[in-house]
Amino acid sequence: METPPPSPCIGVCRLDDSGQICTGCRRTLDEIASWSSYGKEQKEQVWQRLLKLPMPVQAKTCPQCGNGFTCGAGGESGGCWCADLPQELSPSGADSDCLCPVCLQKRLISGN
Numbered sequence: 001m002e003t004p005p006p007s008p009c010i011g012v013c014r015l016d017d018s019g020q021i022c023t024g025c026r027r028t029l030d031e032i033a034s035w036s037s038y039g040k041e042q043k044e045q046v047w048q049r050l051l052k053l054p055m056p057v058q059a060k061t062c063p064q065c066g067n068g069f070t071c072g073a074g075g076e077s078g079g080c081w082c083a084d085l086p087q088e089l090s091p092s093g094a095d096s097d098c099l100c101p102v103c104l105q106k107r108l109i110s111g112n
Contacts, residue, residue, distance in 0.1 A: 005043040007035060008050055026050055055079050062100035069100040 009032075012024030020029055027035075031046050038046070057072040074081035081101060085108060099107065 002040065004040045005047050008047065023056075026053055026056075060098060060100075062098075062103055064099055064103040067100050067102070071098050 008025040008027055010024045012022075014023045015021065015029075016023050021027070022029075022032060025032075027046065027050070035043070035046075055072040057070060059068060060071045061068050071082075072080045075083045077083065082098065082104060085104060098104075
């Protein structure tokens with residue numbers, strides 16, 4: 001049996017100002033409520049919709065150096081600048097929040 005796509009939930013469960021969209025995973029309330037009953041195809045459709053959305057731009061503070069930076073913009077393809085870096089530095093596998101461009105570049109150079 002083929003494994004269905006995982007839930008898009010990232011554990012940041014807050015509704016937007018409209019009260020209809022989660023600001024963490026960006027699913028609608030209906031998609032969240034129905035997720036467990038969706039089949040593989042429906043889950044893939046939700047993922048395709050989410051992947052087409054522009055990345056939300058956020059002001060963040062680097063947990064390593066404490067400097068502020070913008071997350072979600074500045075990349076060559078219009079997305080986040082970190083998407084232009086090698087895959088092994090992807091924040092999706094990180095155990096903490098994103099690093100600023102300077103600290104992420106230092107990590108790339110040092111290999112740690």
